[in-house]
Structures are given as C-alpha cells and as structure tokens.
C-alpha cells in the first residue's frame with residue numbers, strides 16, 4: 001500500500017470515536033461556542049425553538065433576542081454596524097425585517113462609497129457622462145488651475 005494511505009480498521013474507528021475532538025475535548029471548545037469560516041459565532045442552545053439540527057444558534061440572534069426580550073422571527077436578519085461579525089455587542093447589532101431589506105441596505109452603503117470616490121452606477125455610459133459632468137464642474141470652480149499650473153511649472 002502507498003505510504004500515508006491505510007485502511008480504517010474497526011479498532012481505528014473506535015479510537016477516532018472515543019478521542020474525537022468533540023465538545024469539551026476540542027481545544028477550541030469555549031463553553032459551547034464555535035466560529036464558522038465567515039466569522040459567525042454559533043452558541044450551543046438545543047432548547048432554542050430556532051436552533052439548527054445540531055442544536056446551535058447564531059450568537060448575534062441570541063443577543064438581539066435578549067435585547068428585544070422576544071424570539072426573532074426566522075425571516076428577521078441582523079446587520080453588524082461595524083461589519084465585524086465577531087463584535088456581537090448589542091449596540092453593534094441592527095435588526096432588519098428580512099434578508100431583502102438587509103441586502104438593500106448593503107447596496108445603498110456600497111453606492112454611497114462609490115459615489116464618494118466619483119463613481120455613479122455600474123452603467124458605463126452614465127459613468128462617463130457623470131465623470132464629464134464632474135470635470136466640467138471642477139473646471140468651472142478652478143478656471144485658472146491649468147494656466148497657474150503651467151506658469152508654476154515654467155518657474
């Protein structure tokens with residue numbers, strides 16, 4: 001058999017089962033919390049009506065529920081105001097009635113940032129028109145800029 005490949009015997013399977021890094025045996029175990037690849041923190045809470053099939057619930061939902069003193073509707077969605085999913089302080093959480101409204105808000109923020117650096121919408125034609133317009137406005141505001149710039153260059 002090639003190196004590194006071996007059959008799992010019953011004995012081996014039993015060993016894996018017994019020493020499996022589950023729950024408290026896992027060095028990453030922190031009182032029933034774990035973090036997924038996207039940074040969401042999950043808490044073990046098998047009694048929660050909306051926990052997943054393994055008994056976990058997203059920590060930010062739990063904290064929002066404590067803040068509101070009610071269970072969240074599964075449709076309701078949480079936004080992290082500082083974009084850090086690990087910061088689940090109640091003041092960092094904002095409740096949206098559904099995923100759609102949450103996504104809409106992200107698009108709104110994105111457009112705001114793009115506009116602030118001179119972009120407007122994804123449409124190429126409109127983008128060009130927008131830049132032309134901005135250049136025109138800028139020239140009107142600074143009518144002597146290029147003349148002064150060239151004079152400065154000569155010196």
Ligand SMILES: [Zn+2]
Nearest residue numbers: 078079080102
């Ligand atoms: Zn968000």
